[in-house]
Amino acid sequence: MVLRAGHRAADLVRQLQRAVGSDREHTESVDLVEAIKSTKPKRKAEMEGRGQTIDVEVDAQEIRRVEATHTGLYEIYMNLILNAVDALPEGGTIRIQARETKTVACVQITDNGVGIDDETRCRVFEPLFTTKAVVDTGLGLSMVYGEITRWGGTIEVESQPRNGTTLTVEVPLSSKSVAPQRDENEGADSLQRAMVFIVEYEDYIRELLSRLLSTTHEVNVFDNSARALFAFRPGEFDVALIDLGLPELPSDRFAAEIGTADPAIAKVLISG
Known part of the structure; x- marks a missing residue:
């Protein structure tokens, strides 16, 4: 837990660097499957706290590492799963599937919740756009979109009212076989x-x-x-x-x- 907290804090320094004026971000080789599996227990605990009965199914085989950041990848799946939870006020199922092609890792998060209409779907990545009565599509998805596109990836939404939602995320595979050792204070001087x-x-x-x-x-x-x-x-x-x-x-x-x-x-x- 302490090591992960250190990784995320170091990544936050780099996010802060972008926020206060630098547009350069250093990505690295990150374990996508570990990020997905480490997110699931936290979201399940929150669901139980809300009184929702939601099954989370994960189908994620071994996938090559992706070019991203530890904190960014973790927070992306935190946001996407939380959106799915908000779309299931009466409970339901969230299914997470991960696979790879020659160049990208593809993750799909599907819920059988309330869904959204085409007008809402076209706006879900706008900063601070939200329609709480239907589904949480606020700041989280805007930040998810920004982070993924900075890595050279893509995110798409498929949804229909009362027929659930599927979010598809593609992130470039890393050419590095292992993640380098990192210094928590890396980049602080700049x-x-x-x-x-x-x-x-x-x-x-x-x-x-x-x-x-x-x-x-x-x-x-x-x-x-x-x-x-x-x-x-x-x-x-x-x-x-x-x-x-x-x-x-x-x-x-x-x-x-x-x-x-x-x-x-x-x-x-x-x-x-």
């Missing part, structure tokens, strides 16, 4: 100094991010959304790091509120 607003529920992730980022940036840290919203001042911060698992207020709603107050702020969803 960062522009920024005012960072962190909202993170988990103590160890909050402390790790604070220690890692405060050497280069001005950091303000909060452990819940209510305190964070009270302290937020438009124009004061450059970037907000927002926990995907905030218990009091969904992360997309929190991001929408601070984005409305300060449209210039960059927002990054994070998970522990």
Whole structure:
């Protein structure tokens, strides 16, 4: 857990670098199947907490590593599975299938939930677009789309009202056989100094991010959304790091509120 947290924190530094002015991102060789399987238990626990009975089926054989980032890949599947959960208010089934072709790894996430119409489907990747009464298609899918396209991949949505949804993600296979050893502080020296607003529920992730980022940036840290919203001042911060698992207020709603107050702020969803 500590090693994974370190990997994700290092990746967040690179996400922060993009958010405050650098468009260069260093990808690496990442285990796609491990990212899928490590996401499933967290989502299942959240489903049970909501009182939903949802079966999650995973069909992911051995696949060559992909060219991505540890945190980006993990958060993509967190977002996509959470969207599927929101589409199943009465419970149902989520099926995750992974395969590879000569050049890409292809992952399909299918639910038998409420589905969406064509008008909504055409807008699901727009920043902060949401239709909560139907399905959660807010900040998460916009960030998923941005991350995947930066890696040279694609994402498509197929859906019909009352007939479920399938999201298909393709990510380039890596030419590297193993992932290189990484330094948690890699790239920190090249960062522009920024005012960072962190909202993170988990103590160890909050402390790790604070220690890692405060050497280069001005950091303000909060452990819940209510305190964070009270302290937020438009124009004061450059970037907000927002926990995907905030218990009091969904992360997309929190991001929408601070984005409305300060449209210039960059927002990054994070998970522990």
